[in-house]
Amino acid sequence: MELLIDRLTKQYGSKIAVDCVNAKFTPGVYGLLGANGAGKTTLMRMLCAILEATSGEVMLDGNNIIEMGGDYRNLLGYLPQNFGYYPNYTTREFLLYIATLKGIPKKIARQRTEEMLENVGLSDVASKKIRTFSGGMKQRIGIAQAMLNHPQILILDEPTAGLDPKERVRLRNILSEYANDKIIILSTHIVSDIEAIADQVLIMKNGNFIQCGTVSELTDKAKGKVWELRVSQSDAGRWLATANVASYRHEKADIILRIVSENKPSEAAVLCEASLEDIYLYYFPTKEGEE
Amino acid sequence: MELFLAEHKKMWKKRSTRICALLCFAYIFIAVNILSFQWISFGSYKDGFGNHFDGYSQIRNKQAYGEKWKGELTDQVLQQMIKDYQRMLKNEEMDSVWAADWSNINNWLRTLYPELMAKNSYELMIDYIDPYQITGFYERRQEKIGEFLDNNGQTGDEKAFLLQMNSKVKIPFSYEWSEGWNFILCAVIPNTETVIEIFIAIVLSTIFAGEWHDNTSTFILTTKKGWRELAYAKIWTGISFVFEMFLVLLLGNIVTQIFFLGTHGWNMPVQFIKMLAVAPLNMLQTEVYQYIYILFGAIGFAGEIMLVSSIVKNNFISVLIGIALLYLPSVISGYLPMWAQKGLDLLPLAGDSLDIFRTNTFHIFGKYVWSPYLLIAVPVLIGVLCMPFTVKCWSRRLRD
Numbered sequence: 057m058e059l060l061i062d063r064l065t066k067q068y069g070s071k072i073a074v075d076c077v078n079a080k081f082t083p084g085v086y087g088l089l090g091a092n093g094a095g096k097t098t099l100m101r102m103l104c105a106i107l108e109a110t111s112g113e114v115m116l117d118g119n120n121i122i123e124m125g126g127d128y129r130n131l132l133g134y135l136p137q138n139f140g141y142y143p144n145y146t147t148r149e150f151l152l153y154i155a156t157l158k159g160i161p162k163k164i165a166r167q168r169t170e171e172m173l174e175n176v177g178l179s180d181v182a183s184k185k186i187r188t189f190s191g192g193m194k195q196r197i198g199i200a201q202a203m204l205n206h207p208q209i210l211i212l213d214e215p216t217a218g219l220d221p222k223e224r225v226r227l228r229n230i231l232s233e234y235a236n237d238k239i240i241i242l243s244t245h246i247v248s249d250i251e252a253i254a255d256q257v258l259i260m261k262n263g264n265f266i267q268c269g270t271v272s273e274l275t276d277k278a279k280g281k282v283w284e285l286r287v288s289q290s291d292a293g294r295w296l297a298t299a300n301v302a303s304y305r306h307e308k309a310d311i312i313l314r315i316v317s318e319n320k321p322s323e324a325a326v327l328c329e330a331s332l333e334d335i336y337l338y339y340f341p342t343k344e345g346e347e
Numbered sequence: 348m349e350l351f352l353a354e355h356k357k358m359w360k361k362r363s364t365r366i367c368a369l370l371c372f373a374y375i376f377i378a379v380n381i382l383s384f385q386w387i388s389f390g391s392y393k394d395g396f397g398n399h400f401d402g403y404s405q406i407r408n409k410q411a412y413g414e415k416w417k418g419e420l421t422d423q424v425l426q427q428m429i430k431d432y433q434r435m436l437k438n439e440e441m442d443s444v445w446a447a448d449w450s451n452i453n454n455w456l457r458t459l460y461p462e463l464m465a466k467n468s469y470e471l472m473i474d475y476i477d478p479y480q481i482t483g484f485y486e487r488r489q490e491k492i493g494e495f496l497d498n499n500g501q502t503g504d505e506k507a508f509l510l511q512m513n514s515k516v517k518i519p520f521s522y523e524w525s526e527g528w529n530f531i532l533c534a535v536i537p538n539t540e541t542v543i544e545i546f547i548a549i550v551l552s553t554i555f556a557g558e559w560h561d562n563t564s565t566f567i568l569t570t571k572k573g574w575r576e577l578a579y580a581k582i583w584t585g586i587s588f589v590f591e592m593f594l595v596l597l598l599g600n601i602v603t604q605i606f607f608l609g610t611h612g613w614n615m616p617v618q619f620i621k622m623l624a625v626a627p628l629n630m631l632q633t634e635v636y637q638y639i640y641i642l643f644g645a646i647g648f649a650g651e652i653m654l655v656s657s658i659v660k661n662n663f664i665s666v667l668i669g670i671a672l673l674y675l676p677s678v679i680s681g682y683l684p685m686w687a688q689k690g691l692d693l694l695p696l697a698g699d700s701l702d703i704f705r706t707n708t709f710h711i712f713g714k715y716v717w718s719p720y721l722l723i724a725v726p727v728l729i730g731v732l733c734m735p736f737t738v739k740c741w742s743r744r745l746r747d
Contacts, residue, residue: 101565104565104568104569105568105569106565106568106569125573126571126572126573129569129570129571129573130571132569133569134565134566134569136565136566138562139562139566140558140561140562140563140564140565140566141561141563142357142360142561142563143561144360144361144362145357145360149360152353153353153356153357154566154570156349156350156353156572157350157353157566157567157570157571157572157577158570158571158572159570159571159572162349201566205571
């Protein structure tokens with residue numbers, strides 16, 4: 057199975073959301089990383105055939121996904137960023153409704169529903185109305201509905217948003233188990249999730265893929281660019297304002313800054329091991345929302 | 348089929364749908380039917396104010412009194428009925444007066460013998476008229492129909508068409524107590540229409556628009572069945588809702604009608620309700636027509652509402668437009684020329700099932716068509732025509 061993106065472009069008026077991107081997805085887990093407005097959701101919506109591309113196409117095994125219509129959607133599972141639900145439904149009723157939309161026969165639908173409820177840890181509350189649920193529980197229903205038809209292509213837009221650490225670990229495990237011979241594409245702001253699950257990482261900026269590779273390939277690229285610097289509390293403000301600071305922590309009276317920079321930021325700076333988060337900060341040095 | 352059942356279940360799971368259905372049934376069954384029959388419309392007068400809660404027994408009395416005059420309605424019979432009524436009134440036999448069919452007879456007199464009406468009198472015509480002046484009842488009716496059509500500007504071929512229709516009305520009329528049927532055809536059924544249209548507007552205006560409210564368009568678009576099959580399932584759900592509401596109300600109406608009135612007088616001519624009606628129909632045929640009018644109009648209106656719901660992304664605005672579709676035609680109708688008013692009447696549920704008693708016609712391709720035929724055919728066609736546009740708009744708006 058091969059999902060091919062060929063010169064895919066989406067333009068809204070004069071704004072280009074996705075700019076002539078190319079990629080090839082074969083079975084595996086792909087993490088899409090990028091700041092808000094980088095074009096991740098637009099790309100995902102085009103991959104789901106919800107959004108028509110301005111130019112270019114998406115092909116599955118040589119067939120245009122728009123032309124495949126229902127056959128493509130039958131292979132697809134999608135968790136949208138803002139997942140909607142019917143507040144009067146119980147979890148079980150909601151999943152059975154989605155199963156009907158997905159054309160799953162009734163008997164199998166019942167079995168899959170129970171299976172997915174178990175997987176996402178909602179069996180105990182299967183008969184409760186969705187409107188009474190927390191954000192994290194609703195998100196888990198979203199994940200369950202996306203996987204209900206055992207899709208060959210699973211696209212998850214911010215699946216870990218609203219999940220607590222334990223739930224995130226559970227999701228990672230579900231996806232790792234599920235990945236086997238499927239294509240899973242997920243986007244998230246939580247870099248550690250990508251690090252833990254993704255076989256391949258695609259970094260998007262201004263509608264383009266600016267970096268692709270495995271986590272180790274990408275972190276290798278940041279080698280020699282991540283520094284730790286001990287500064288006094290009074291100096292910390294100046295460093296935070298001028299340098300690309302990945303993180304900082306208090307240590308006794310001082311502050312230890314983690315700085316991503318091409319050059320040694322100060323004589324006192326010490327080179328340290330790079331992580332995917334550093335890569336992210338390297339490519340997106342400005343604060344979220346500033347782009 | 349499964350998708351339709353799932354969509355149908357979804358609609359009935361909404362609290363608003365359940366409340367609407369309950370209110371609709373409660374209003375029609377309890378207020379319009381039971382309370383009206385037993386108390387408001389047929390309960391005997393109290394000395395002070397209001398009515399007794401004795402409609403059932405009063406109706407039995409009225410039917411029994413009507414039985415006395417059952418048979419062909421001739422001038423002599425009518426004279427005797429008036430005379431008997433005036434005697435009871437004079438002797439202050441108020442229970443018997445209440446049982447007489449004075450309301451309908453008074454209407455006939457006012458229509459056919461207006462020259463005998465006393466000026467500046469607050470009394471009912473039947474109270475003071477000399478019964479022996481009431482002669483040539485059927486000739487009078489024929490004459491008054493002619494005058495009525497002339498005054499309406501319905502002359503020439505149109506008048507001939509309507510008179511031809513009137514010639515099929517079976518004369519002499521066969522009399523039975525008719526007030527009960529009057530109440531069914533002129534109050535219960537029009538009320539049913541008013542109620543069903545409001546609740547259809549409220550429930551079906553959210554059938555498509557509600558998906559935006561619930562923010563579910565994205566997963567609808569990515570499922571195998573997709574938007575198209577779901578749109579059809581929603582349309583069938585809307586139509587089934589109309590049938591369900593209609594059947595519930597019909598059942599409620601029929602049960603109370605049979606309980607309070609029985610089948611008494613089903614084959615009386617509708618002219619007992621409106622003397623100048625030209626429709627050669629009996630009460631039961633008229634009732635069937637009025638229910639068909641409501642059902643077909645409701646299907647047409649459901650079609651309109653679902654189209655609005657597929658275009659508008661907001662539940663509240665969708666409901667408002669739905670209500671406007673119902674009432675705007677009658678609001679603006681008064682400012683329009685007659686041909687435009689008649690055109691507006693053809694919109695689903697904008698017209699009136701009481702047209703069966705009227706002499707309205709449409710002139711189409713050189714032929715005159717009696718308005719009740721078009722009032723049931725055109726609205727349902729409008730609804731059906733809306734459906735493909737609904738599917739189209741739904742798909743376009745989903746991708747916005």
